[in-house]
Amino acid sequence: xxxLPEVEIIRRDFEREIVGRKIKSVEADGMRSIRRHHNRxxxxxxxxxxxxxxxxxxGKYLLCRLDDGDVLVVHxxxxxxxxxxxxxxxxxxxxxxxxxTLTQGGQLRFVDPRTFGEMFVTELDTVExxxxxxxxxxxxxxxxxxxxxxxxxxFTAHRQKLKALLMDQRLIAGIGNIYSxxxxxxxxxxxxxxxxxxxxxxxxxxYRGMIEVLQDAVKHRGSTLADEQYVDLFGQAGGYQAxxxxxxxxGEACRRxxxxxxxxxxxxxxxxxxxxxxx
DNA sequence: ACGCCCGCCTGTAAGC
DNA sequence: TGCTTACAGGCGGGCG
Numbered sequence: 330x331x332x333l334p335e336v337e338i339i340r341r342d343f344e345r346e347i348v349g350r351k352i353k354s355v356e357a358d359g360m361r362s363i364r365r366h367h368n369r370x371x372x373x374x375x376x377x378x379x380x381x382x383x384x385x386x387x388g389k390y391l392l393c394r395l396d397d398g399d400v401l402v403v404h405x406x407x408x409x410x411x412x413x414x415x416x417x418x419x420x421x422x423x424x425x426x427x428x429x430t431l432t433q434g435g436q437l438r439f440v441d442p443r444t445f446g447e448m449f450v451t452e453l454d455t456v457e458x459x460x461x462x463x464x465x466x467x468x469x470x471x472x473x474x475x476x477x478x479x480x481x482x483x484f485t486a487h488r489q490k491l492k493a494l495l496m497d498q499r500l501i502a503g504i505g506n507i508y509s510x511x512x513x514x515x516x517x518x519x520x521x522x523x524x525x526x527x528x529x530x531x532x533x534x535x536y537r538g539m540i541e542v543l544q545d546a547v548k549h550r551g552s553t554l555a556d557e558q559y560v561d562l563f564g565q566a567g568g569y570q571a572x573x574x575x576x577x578x579x580g581e582a583c584r585r586x587x588x589x590x591x592x593x594x595x596x597x598x599x600x601x602x603x604x605x606x607x608x
Numbered sequence: 609a610c611g612c613c614c615g616c617c618t619g620t621a622a623g624c
Numbered sequence: 625t626g627c628t629t630a631c632a633g634g635c636g637g638g639c640g
Binding site for chain 2: 361406407408424441442443444445487488489490493555556596597
């Protein structure tokens with residue numbers, strides 16, 4: 330659920346609220362969320378006494394820089410939340426797996442019911458080469474400006490379907506199931522069209538749709554669905570779900586043409602689209 | 609190259 | 625009412 334816009338909101342808040350603060354202590358409730366480490370102590374030892382010196386985003390990954398050249402990498406998976414507590418006394422949510430206590434008071438907490446998310450500490454210098462998931466990440470659509478020609482060459486080189494291409498992190502980093510559906514609607518394209526079938530005009534529409542949808546979603550602080558899985562650093566829901574055109578709107582009227590939004594299975598996931606607006 | 613399925617998880621909701 | 629099943633989906637891996 331947290332896709333590029335949601336992770337970007339967390340990054341911005343992290344920059345203001347957490348960067349500059351020093352880590353006093355670290356507690357982890359088990360190994361699942363910190364599975365790349367040998368044990369809890371080894372994870373804690375790489376954090377305690379250090380100061381957060383910056384924070385970047387790569388696709389859906391958050392890279393929290395530490396002042397000694399290490400980096401705390403966070404991936405929220407499907408249900409992960411990074412929340413700030415003003416004090417240690419604040420009630421702890423169920424499924425809180427890692428608590429980072431800061432010296433000036435307050436805590437950074439990692440909550441993750443489905444435990445697909447994770448965090449680990451490694452060296453910043455080598456993280457983008459040695460951590461495979463980061464090494465193979467494609468272009469970040471809001472980070473590096475990319476011409477629609479480069480974007481088009483990437484897409485038309487594949488026979489895969491647009492839905493799969495948009496979600497392929499090796500091409501473009503940060504788009505998941507929700508935003509791929511919204512981008513395809515914005516572009517007026519069906520998700521089962523192949524990359525190679527796109528005309529130059531359709532490539533431009535897809536590119537523009539992608540940038541617009543992602544920028545708008547960031548502007549509205551991301552999407553929080555009915556399950557309220559995504560919240561920002563302060564525990565607040567996003568607002569972009571009110572602007573969704575197709576996602577989770579099965580049976581409702583298309584906001585553009587009033588036809589009924591349909592849902593179908595693509596691979597093993599739900600896809601929503603307007604049968605009239607997308608060709 | 610591409611499509612599809614599985615495993616990893618838990619909470620919620622629909623179905624019998 | 626109460627149990628079972630489906631679904632939510634990020635990501636790596638595997639298989640045809």
